[in-house]
Amino acid sequence: MLYIIAEVRNVQIFQVNDTIQCVVTGPIGTNSYIIWTHPVLVIDPGYGTGSIVREPCVVLLTHGHFDHVCGLKELECERVYVSEPDSKWLKDPHLNLSVYFDEDFVFDSQVELLKEGSFEIAGLKFQIHLTPGHTPGSMMLRTDGVIFSGDTIFLDSVGRTDLPGGDEKTMRRTLRQIRELLKNLEPNTLLLPGHGEFGTVEEVLKQNIFLREEGS
Template sequence: MDIKYLRVGQIGTNCYIVCDKAGGKCAVIDPGADAQRIIAAVEENGCVPQMILLTHGHYDHIGAVHELLAHFHCKLAVPKMELDFLNNPHRNLQSSVGGGNFEPFRPDILFEDGDTVEVAGLKFHVLHTPGHTPGSCCLLCEDVMFSGDTLFAGSAGRTDFPGGDPAAMRVSMKKLAALSGNFQVLPGHGGFSTLDEERANNPFLAGAADA
């Protein structure tokens, strides 16, 4: 598994290109903005996108989706519990940032907690981790966790936006803390970490397994 990332948009959303070099195919996770930069990075990487996966539906994680779908003719997979949120520009904050006309999303795949999404020779295991938004998910692939805006290095996602839920976030933190083994944590914003590092030092995660 080869992973390339770009920080896109005004608030630096991490977009990930996850490639199976042997098969020449890839998945794109959270293409939030700057579609032409993402397209150029994909083509430079030499892998053909098979699917776009979303960890959640906020505007800064979905802004380049339509352009990528039109360019690559790939599939779109989103959390089932996030679909209504994703398609509401007031709740997903697009309307509040002057994002122009809203074009609805019509996913090919709706995934749920416990599902495995197979794409580009890779298996993404789904963990529903609400709190930041109702349908937020983390995606586990091999030893990597794509944690969206649930878990950050040293922090956790905000719960004061529409659909946020502090109590649900605490449950999600407990769920992540209880996972067996270690994972590389690749979040939706900011720097990277490991799950062991976060268990030890993240105030939102430390001690959550015993709470």
């Protein structure tokens, strides 16, 4: 069970393991993740992340929606990594959906592009899994017994496909691939989603009806 270890400016902080914290941020309860390595890694920064990370950091984005990127301007970003398809989301308030939050969010600083495969940073080796469906460039990041799944899959659900760039058929293909991936991982691997509770791969395979359907 996870416990709140702190609240900073209405931001709740949970300890996931020795190095990873989950920061639940606004505007819609987004799970941002901080990995306290050197440099610090921030995954999907929402509002308020800058009140916790006050040093130079590297940002990894699972996709380009506003609630997962709005904290970028609070941080001192050494580098920002995103998939090529979703890189344009950062510069378009309609694609990143910030216009629906009465903002016109644009992040026009240089970004680095991530592709499917291996990626090493801050002493960690990540496996990048491109998982289009929620957005064209959604991806999951896997390292050291954890998977950061963004809005592709949650503990008991999946990301919406009715938003700009979403595609239901593509998501179905992605879910079939994810199911096979999860079946071949250690059952106690943690899945850390972009919203809601997190759990083990074993729990996700049991509780996520969408993955069960794709396996039938």
